[in-house]
Amino acid sequence: MTNALANVGLGVVLLIIGGICTGVQGPMNGRLAISTSGSFSAFLSFALGFWPLLIYFLADTKGGKSVNWPESIKGTPAYAWLGGVFGGIFVLILTLVIHRRGASITNGIIVVTQLIISVIIDQTGSFDVTQRDCTGLRGGGLACMIVGIVLVTLF
Numbered sequence: 001m002t003n004a005l006a007n008v009g010l011g012v013v014l015l016i017i018g019g020i021c022t023g024v025q026g027p028m029n030g031r032l033a034i035s036t037s038g039s040f041s042a043f044l045s046f047a048l049g050f051w052p053l054l055i056y057f058l059a060d061t062k063g064g065k066s067v068n069w070p071e072s073i074k075g076t077p078a079y080a081w082l083g084g085v086f087g088g089i090f091v092l093i094l095t096l097v098i099h100r101r102g103a104s105i106t107n108g109i110i111v112v113t114q115l116i117i118s119v120i121i122d123q124t125g126s127f128d129v130t131q132r133d134c135t136g137l138r139g140g141g142l143a144c145m146i147v148g149i150v151l152v153t154l155f
Contacts, residue, residue: 022107023103023107025045025091025094026094026095026098026103026106026107027098027099027103029041029042029045029091029094029095029098030094030095030096030097030098030099031099032044032095033095033096033099034099038092038095038096039092041095042088042091042092042095045091045095046087046088046091079127080127090110094106094110104152105149105152105153108148108149108152108153109149109153111145111149112145112146112148112149115142115145116142119134119138119139119142122134
């Protein structure tokens with residue numbers, strides 16, 4: 001699958017599917033939170049999401065055998081192992097907020113915030129991503145996104 005992701009068209013399709021999943025996950029988790037609790041809904045989201053991830057992991061790594069675990073553990077910075085913590089916090093916050101603010105406002109603020117943080121990460125080359133300067137056009141794109149979410153929020 002990793003080689004298939006080199007295909008730009010497939011990558012775009014997968015990103016669109018990911019966007020759809022993100023767009024519907026919040027309202028679905030939020031609805032479950034109304035009936036149960038925000039903490040349970042977030043927990044269940046990760047518990048159910050574990051299974052497709054496990055299946056992909058096992059297929060992608062031949063049951064974990066294609067990864068040199070000792071070398072991977074030694075060669076990976078400590079912060080890189082903590083991404084799931086941020087994912088859990090994200091799902092919990094989304095679950096708690098979405099039915100109070102609405103899907104478009106909630107997801108809009110999330111997307112704009114992700115884009116701002118992503119531009120900062122690109123600018124600084126943090127987390128070993130390729131460093132990319134925040135050009136005037138990139139900054140202008142950010143400004144348009146911020147104006148867009150303000151409009152969605154106010155109207």
